[in-house]
Amino acid sequence: MxxxxxxxxxxxxxxxxxxxxxxxxxxxxxxxxxxxxxxxxxxxxxxxxxxxxxxxxxxxxxxxxxxxxxxxxxxxxxxxxxxxxxxxxxxxxxxxxxxxxxxxxxxxxxxxxxxxxxxxxxxxxxxxxxxxxxxxxxxxxxxxxxxxxxxxxxxxxxxxxxxxxxxxxxxxxxxxxxxxxxxxxxxxxxxxxxxxxxxxxxxxxxxxxxxxxxxxxxxxxxxxxxxxxxxxxxxxxxxxxxxxxxxxxxxGGKSPNVIFDDANLDDAVNGAVSGIFAATGQTCIAGSRLLVHAKVHDEVVERVVNLARTARMGNPMHVETQVGPITTRPQFEKVLGYIEVARGEGAELALGGKVAEGPECGSGWFVEPTIFTGVDNSMRIAQEEVFGPVLSVIRFETEEEAVAIANDVRFGLGAGVWTSDIGRAFRMSERIESGTVWVNTYRAVSYLSPFGGYKDxxxxxxxxxxxxxxxxxxxxxxxxxxxxxxxxxxxx
Missing domain, CATH: 3.40.605.10 (Aldehyde Dehydrogenase; Chain A, domain 1)
Structure with a gap:
């Protein structure tokens, strides 16, 4: 060695x-x-x-x-x-x-x-x-x-x-x-x-x-x-x-990724998947809470599940691989533990939820891209940082409710907003308690732009x-x- x-x-x-x-x-x-x-x-x-x-x-x-x-x-x-x-x-x-x-x-x-x-x-x-x-x-x-x-x-x-x-x-x-x-x-x-x-x-x-x-x-x-x-x-x-x-x-972060009913859903679904499954969810700015307006909730969930299901897992050195392993064994075990916590809290498993196995995964520490629906923001899966490929989907009805849910967490590192209403984009970027707010994009960083957190x-x-x-x-x-x-x- x-x-x-x-x-x-x-x-x-x-x-x-x-x-x-x-x-x-x-x-x-x-x-x-x-x-x-x-x-x-x-x-x-x-x-x-x-x-x-x-x-x-x-x-x-x-x-x-x-x-x-x-x-x-x-x-x-x-x-x-x-x-x-x-x-x-x-x-x-x-x-x-x-x-x-x-x-x-x-x-x-x-x-x-x-x-x-x-x-x-x-x-x-x-x-x-x-x-x-x-x-x-x-x-x-x-x-x-x-x-x-x-x-x-x-x-x-x-x-x-x-x-x-x-x-x-x-x-x-x-x-x-x-x-x-x-x-x-x-x-x-x-x-x-x-x-x-x-x-x-x-x-x-x-x-x-x-x-x-x-x-x-x-x-x-x-x-x-x-x-x-x-x-x-x-x-x-x-x-x-x-x-x-x-x-x-x-x-840490527990970033809300908020999709309104007037959003370009193709872009929003892509951003939702990128926000949580890119980097295997091992990023402080992971969009681990997907807040979806009730009018488009079912369609968005279906499309996010279908897109996440196509994610290619395997050797991270291969160009075709899209989701790699969890970096450490303790973190691998922690992610699996949170999946069981979510099940115990009554969240509904829509995708994944177990160790990924197959020849493409070798003997590494892989967890399937996992999506829970029916999540209440008071659940541990919505309040605590998992740091893995686990997404919690939360339904909302109004802009006021979306803001309340987004801010009802002790973290404030990143947030995403998906809307075609420029007024709403400004309102949400002002009202969400977060060091960075992305509108109609996610996970963009630059050496030119300040980065840091609110609250914890x-x-x-x-x-x-x-x-x-x-x-x-x-x-x-x-x-x-x-x-x-x-x-x-x-x-x-």
């Missing part, structure tokens, strides 16, 4: 513990590589290296324009290695090669965009109400950033965090998911080729309690940015608060200009140009 090491101070290094753990291929269900198992000592070394790189040395001396040029170089190297990086991600997380390759080809845009923003960070001159003073602000990097990424789209979600952090002038210690560490470790070696100073980008692999918790609690880390389960995000937020660390949290779906924003501000802090500078100092015991 292949072996992957930590990456600290510009070089591969063995774990201090001497321990390794296996990473599995979800299609075969078998291990394919060994990953370094980090601990407190590895984290401490990586953070101190990153702090040193931030505080002194070549990275700190670089101009903002030079930082931007380095980000553009890493973008070129990612583009040149996109196919290889995509293959590693598929082997490690089981998502479709077609999607992973498309993501890998799109990744350079994040680094180019933030490379262009690096020397556009500006303070302001403040027109004061006091004579004899000159006041201006500086925007300065926070310092060492701890980046914790999930297993569903490791490199893309890393880019959302790492590119703006580097553009701001921060340094980073990355903790990828223990289930999908390989592609991150392959990627970071490109930073050395791009000419980044040693210690600017570091990776420590391992488990949450042994690496993630140590990273969150390390006194030299000034910000933690995390994508993953809301339960873990809550723990991170509480732990970070003890040291007043900055946090960015992109957490997280804190902060990624992508766009908003993201770089998440890694900066403001300093106010006062210069006395002739004002009398006066009484030392009185506020000036």
């Amino acid at each position: 292949e072996r992957y090491y930590h990456y600290i101070d510009g070089a591969r290094c063995e774990p201090k513990s001497g321990a390794w753990f296996a990473t599995d291929n979800p299609f075969t269900g078998e291990p394919w590589a060994e990953i370094a198992r980090g601990n407190e000592a590895d984290v401490d070394r990586a953070v101190k290296v990153a702090h040193q790189a931030f505080s002194t040395g070549a990275w700190r001396e670089l101009s903002a324009s030079a930082r931007g040029a380095l980000l553009c170089r890493i973008a070129d190297l990612i583009a040149a290695n996109a196919a290889r990086l995509a293959e590693i991600e598929v082997r490690d997380n089981g998502k479709l090669y077609a999607e992973m390759h498309a993501q890998a080809q799109y990744l350079p845009q994040w680094y180019r965009y933030y490379g262009g923003l690096a020397d556009k960070i500006q303070g302001r001159v403040i027109p004061l109400d006091k004579k004899g003073y000159f006041n201006f602000t500086r925007r300065e990097p926070l310092g060492v950033v701890g980046i914790i990424t999930p297993w569903n789209s490791p490199l893309m979600l890393l880019a959302w965090k790492l590119a703006p952090a580097l553009a701001a002038g921060c340094t980073a210690v990355i903790k990828p998911s223990e289930f999908t560490s390989a592609s991150t470790l392959e990627l970071v070696e490109l930073f050395e080729q791009a000419g980044f100073p040693k210690g600017v980008v570091n990776v420590v692999t391992g488990f949450g309690k042994e690496v993630g918790s140590e990273l969150v609690s390390h006194p030299l880390v000034r910000k933690i940015t995390f994508t993953g389960a809301d339960s873990t995000g809550r723990q991170i937020n509480q732990a970070a608060a003890r040291d007043f660390k900055h946090v960015g949290l992109e957490l 779906s997280g804190l902060g924003r990624e992508n766009g200009i908003d993201a770089i501000n998440e890694y900066l802090q403001t300093k106010s500078v006062w210069i006395n140009t002739g004002a009398p100092n006066g009484n030392p015991f009185v506020l000036k």
Whole structure:
């Protein structure tokens, strides 16, 4: 099996513990590589290296324009290695090669965009109400950033965090998911080729309690940015608060995908299937609640079931495959457990509901595309994030009811609205409590547009200009140009 090491101070290094753990291929269900198992000592070394790189040395001396040029170089190297990086991600997380390759080809845009923003960070001159003073602000990097990424789209979600952090002038210690560490470790070696100073980008692999918790609690880390389960995000937020660390949290979702009776049903049905069965439902923005107007409910259900039934399952490396395996065995078992919960709650099974078997599925962790109808929004299947190919269909009668159902959940990450009424499109996009609302489309993202959640779906924003501000802090500078100092015991 292949072996992957930590990456600290510009070089591969063995774990201090001497321990390794296996990473599995979800299609075969078998291990394919060994990953370094980090601990407190590895984290401490990586953070101190990153702090040193931030505080002194070549990275700190670089101009903002030079930082931007380095980000553009890493973008070129990612583009040149996109196919290889995509293959590693598929082997490690089981998502479709077609999607992973498309993501890998799109990744350079994040680094180019933030490379262009690096020397556009500006303070302001403040027109004061006091004579004899000159006041201006500086925007300065926070310092060492701890980046914790999930297993569903490791490199893309890393880019959302790492590119703006580097553009701001921060340094980073990355903790990828223990289930999908390989592609991150392959990627970071490109930073050395791009000419980044040693210690600017570091990776420590391992488990949450042994690496993630140590990273969150390390006194030299000034910000933690995390994508993953809301339960873990809550723990991170509480732990970070003890040291007043900055946090960015992109957490779970239970996104409503709302189809009105005036919608183009061909597009809406396609969007409903894409929203939940693309990426095998393993995405925080999965449209896992399909809200359908009563007038078109039966027709939409029939068409969604028929389209989902044609989904081709199998080897994610094959171009004809449309639904791949669940990435991890624990998640596979969790999805099956939720299917049984839905049955127990009285939801009506319209499609799927069991393990997918057949020669095309090999020995991997496959769950059939599953659709439940007759779902009440109070059911667990409608309130809790399944993170798998399971759709809950909920009937509604009026626009007011659709809004109420859409918002009656503790998450607020994404939402879809399907209608031909432009007024309704604006009303729904305003009233739905969600960080992103798509109208007559779904699952569209861009490095130019901010992304993040309302309510329990997280804190902060990624992508766009908003993201770089998440890694900066403001300093106010006062210069006395002739004002009398006066009484030392009185506020000036």
